[in-house]
Amino acid sequence: MxxxxxxxxxxxxxxxxxxxxxxxxxxxxxxxxxxxxxxxxxxxxxxxxxxxxxxxxxxxxxxxxxxxxxxxxxxxxxxxxxxxxxxxxxxxxxxxxxxxxxxxxxxxxxxxxxxxxxxxxxxxxxxxxxxxxxxxxxxxxxxxxxxxxxxxxxxxxxxxxxxxxxxxxxxxxxxxxxxxxxxxxxxxxxxxxxxxxxxxxxxxxxxxxxxxxxxxxxxHVSQISDVSEAVMCESVEPGHSSKGDNALIAQKLGISRKPVQMDSQAKYGSVARGAGDLYLRLPVRKDYVEKIWDHAAGDLIVREAGGQVTDITGSRLNFGLGRTLTENKGVVAAPANVHPQVLQAVREVLDAK
Structure with a gap:
């Protein structure tokens, strides 16, 4: 191996x-x-x-x-x-x-x-x-x-x-x-x-x-087909992700249950094994740059479990540019079958700002 x-x-x-x-x-x-x-x-x-x-x-x-x-x-x-x-x-x-x-x-x-x-x-x-x-x-x-x-x-x-x-x-x-x-x-x-x-x-x-x-x-990630039933994971700290944008995206997707807030890449692990469905980490300010150590392990684990992980533009996270994800903004992790739908909602909310 x-x-x-x-x-x-x-x-x-x-x-x-x-x-x-x-x-x-x-x-x-x-x-x-x-x-x-x-x-x-x-x-x-x-x-x-x-x-x-x-x-x-x-x-x-x-x-x-x-x-x-x-x-x-x-x-x-x-x-x-x-x-x-x-x-x-x-x-x-x-x-x-x-x-x-x-x-x-x-x-x-x-x-x-x-x-x-x-x-x-x-x-x-x-x-x-x-x-x-x-x-x-x-x-x-x-x-x-x-x-x-x-x-x-x-x-x-x-x-x-x-x-x-x-x-x-x-x-x-x-x-x-x-x-x-x-x-x-x-x-x-x-x-x-x-x-x-x-x-x-x-x-x-x-x-x-x-x-x-x-x-x-x-x-394996969850086999969810109706994204409105999804369990969304988000950061506890408001400085790490825009919770207001998360709420608007959830509303657009028809998700009524409250998001589960937790710290760390435990969110990636939870999505990878299907305990949660979506993980959104949306930019809180234009100059914020993610660190590679905050995402590298979780990114691979979710993708190998059948999920899709991209930034808010749909691009894969690029870990080859130094200590930070300088080319990427935000993170969208979801089962591969619903990721395009989630990403579209993310784009619609952020483009309307």
Missing amino acids: AYEKELKVAQLAVVRAAILTKAVFHEKAKGTVSKDDKSPVTIGDFGAQALIIAAIKHNFPSDEVVGEEEASSLREQKDLSSTIWNLVKDVKLDDPESDALLGGPIKSEAEMLDAIDMGNSAGGDKGRIWALDPIDGTKGFLRGGQYAVCLALIVDGDVKVGVLGCPNLPVDDRELLTEGIGAAATDAEGKGVLFAAVQGQGATSQPLTRGAVTPGHPI
Whole structure:
């Protein structure tokens, strides 16, 4: 199978990172600092990035990584760095063989900081580049909602492998989304999903555990034919998507039920397995540019599950232009059979503005 090792390493790296994020999720104090763009970052973000990049570099040393975080603030805040190191050094999988594949534990705090800073690739359309969001949906993570650990391999600008670890989603692929799923979330028994896809090989899900990964269960987008019955997913944060436009599009499509709001690429995973039907992320301002780590894994997983993912013009998302989706505006994800209908409604609403 093409990319068999890459898939296994990606899955296990996400699992190992999720062990750390789950530990932080249950702490009241999450060591939050603010980045230059005012977005929050936690000790979980830093620790998860270090663990995943260390695993990638152990197995594929010449591969590049586009990661969301960098360690300059930690080099200045020694106490915060030590707190993260105390989390990172103790993380291991329950399966020793899988743990060994990832290179075993990180050996020192300095090595941890260096690993975080290896996420500094400029991206592009040449070579092998991993797009990593160690905690997608940090605000959801902070408020006890949905979040995801996201990793994708991009080869010559094309996404080949995608993995999402969603600790607070139900394991059961048949469990439909509820209105409150994005709020008071839990990773208790029966929660935690690992989604994965390889280009041309379909998409799968399996329980997110601490041990070895399995081939997973094939997943597919919903077989909805009447789009008026669709369950729409949208971001919780109003700064991420225009909810007013979403409401007008829903009205145009005859959708009467309220949208399900949740943070992170858990929305992509939910659409991929048919728990939700549509995911709209519409531009809130003209100068907003999406980051590749926010979409690469989810984009592939939905498409491999039989869905269609485009921007608001109907163009595929282009992950080969650097760290951002500079050519694309917004995201429309839906089962392939209703995607044209949804896209038409999106265009009609946005063109009328």
